[in-house]
Amino acid sequence: MHRRVLRYLAILIVTGFCATTAQALRPKDGRDTITEGHRIYDRACVWCHGTEGKGDGPSGWSIGRYAAPRPRDFTAESYKLRSTPSGELPTDQDLFRTITQGIPGFMPSYRSLNEQERWQVIAYLKSLNPAFEQEQPTPMVLPSPPLFPSGNGITNGRALYAKYECRTCHGDNGAGDGPESKAGHLRDAYNLPITATDLTDPSSFKNGATPHDLYRSIMTGLDGTPMPAYADQFAGQEEAAWDLVWYLQSLSGQPGR
Amino acid sequence: MKPILLTVTLCVMLGPSALLRAESPMSTLVGRITYPGPIESGQVVAVTRDSSFCGTTTAIHTVTVNAKTRGLQGAVVSIDDNTVPAADFPRRPLVLTNTRCAFSPRIVAGEVGQQLEIRNDDPVMHNTHISMGPRTFVNVAMIPASRPVEKPLKQPGIYLVQCDAHKFMRATMVAFTHPFFSVTDDTGAFQIAQLTPGEHLVTVWHDTLGTFQQRVTIPARGEVTITIEYPAHVDANKK
Structure with missing residues (x-):
């Protein structure tokens, strides 16, 4: 038990340190920052996302031609990877996280850019969509995993997996082979066929595979895909949501609760 | 009661705003x-799923x-x-209900600023996925007997409403600025x-x-x- 507590404390300290450092290196928003971000974008992002940010770069054209996901259209499209409620824009921290971590199987990590450069790119990406000037994305309250999880976490989580019909898309055993996925019924915002995530393979999780990442994906959903947000269903039942997270982790043989 | 007295009484009871409204053309x-x-x-x-409830x-x-x-x-x-x-x-309440494996009403219209209330009256799970072009307005899971979900309308336009779990469920939402x-x-x-x-x-x-x-x-x-x-x-x- 003590080891677990220490582990969480260490995660909190490291996360806090990283966030603080990243913020400290963040340049002021403004024309110069956007211009510099544009310059970096033309070097690092344009191949997939296109010269105007519409997701139609030379490589992106073929990536999203016949199956999802198509490279993001920064001018109008929704964002899948967010900490905000369904339908909302992502926060700057969400964009920073995605650029830093990449999207397994689809987008590389851009840790090769220093943090200031990543913030400059974010300023440029936001300038492509006027909605960022009109809306104030507010992150949901996404708590850290409980220090003392309930003893029946996986059992409860399995029941919730059935109750919330996760199996319909992700399959009985979480392999992404649910009836809707197998039948090819799942479509993204461009009506391109999309398959459900294989929950037994955490390395393929687009939104990250830590317990916190899973919790965030469940609560916010992945806009532009059939994956809905469950925040309203779990309102006031935070522990139940964590139980579902423990069950999802157990599908890939990760340590259970 | 004399007519003048009646008029004065009504003025006091209804207040000047009521009279202004009555006068407004x-x-x-x-x-x-x-x-x-x-x-x-x-x-x-x-119907390929939940046929026992939705029908075949x-x-x-x-x-x-x-x-x-x-x-x-x-x-x-x-x-x-x-x-x-x-x-x-x-303003009428803006309610969209999943009922009998269909959206009711099939056409819903509201004003920017209004809260859209999404309900599920069915004993099966739906997800209510509302979008305008490539931008998602909301995509929420609606399990049976779940509480209503509220979402404010922010942008005018025409929205597509669908349930990814039941592809035949379609509706349209129109938002106005007035x-x-x-x-x-x-x-x-x-x-x-x-x-x-x-x-x-x-x-x-x-x-x-x-x-x-x-x-x-x-x-x-x-x-x-x-x-x-x-x-x-x-x-x-x-x-």
Whole structure:
């Protein structure tokens, strides 16, 4: 038990340190920052996302031609990877996280850019969509995993997996082979066929595979895909949501609760 | 009671705002949208999940016409050039319900700033996925007996409503920046209140039949009744 507590404390300290450092290196928003971000974008992002940010770069054209996901259209499209409620824009921290971590199987990590450069790119990406000037994305309250999880976490989580019909898309055993996925019924915002995530393979999780990442994906959903947000269903039942997270982790043989 | 005394009493009871309202020259447009085309029986599609509740097939109606009145159901009638401040306009609650494996109403219209309330009355799970083009407005899981989900309308426009779990479930939501709109009922009837006198452009939009516009003259006070026949040749893709 003590080891677990220490582990969480260490995660909190490291996360806090990283966030603080990243913020400290963040340049002021403004024309110069956007211009510099544009310059970096033309070097690092344009191949997939296109010269105007519409997701139609030379490589992106073929990536999203016949199956999802198509490279993001920064001018109008929704964002899948967010900490905000369904339908909302992502926060700057969400964009920073995605650029830093990449999207397994689809987008590389851009840790090769220093943090200031990543913030400059974010300023440029936001300038492509006027909605960022009109809306104030507010992150949901996404708590850290409980220090003392309930003893029946996986059992409860399995029941919730059935109750919330996760199996319909992700399959009985979480392999992404649910009836809707197998039948090819799942479509993204461009009506391109999309398959459900294989929950037994955490390395393929687009939104990250830590317990916190899973919790965030469940609560916010992945806009532009059939994956809905469950925040309203779990309102006031935070522990139940964590139980579902423990069950999802157990599908890939990760340590259970 | 003498007439003067009665008037004074009413003034005190109702207050000056009521009298101002009574004096303000505003009118109501009532009418019916009719469609001369054939009455369709609906496209029958197979139901591939939750068939024990949803049935094995369902009929999808895109153009619903009342056989008695020829009224077109689910047409959105709006007047975009009305200038009356609409602060005290009586707004109807904006509710979209998953019921019997369909959205009710199939056409829902609201005003930017209003809260959309999404409900699920069915014993099966739905997800209500509302989007405008590539931008998601909301995509929420609605398990049986779940609490309603609320979401404020932020942008005017036409939204597609669908359930990814039941592909045959479709609806349309239209958001306006003003309250001068109405959705025709099952007889094709509509009503729009608090209109200023003069000539207005009435816009009728139907998700299959497209847009049709007609000018109408609103009198100084009272009610004006019109019937608009939807021409069968309207471009279905015109918004």
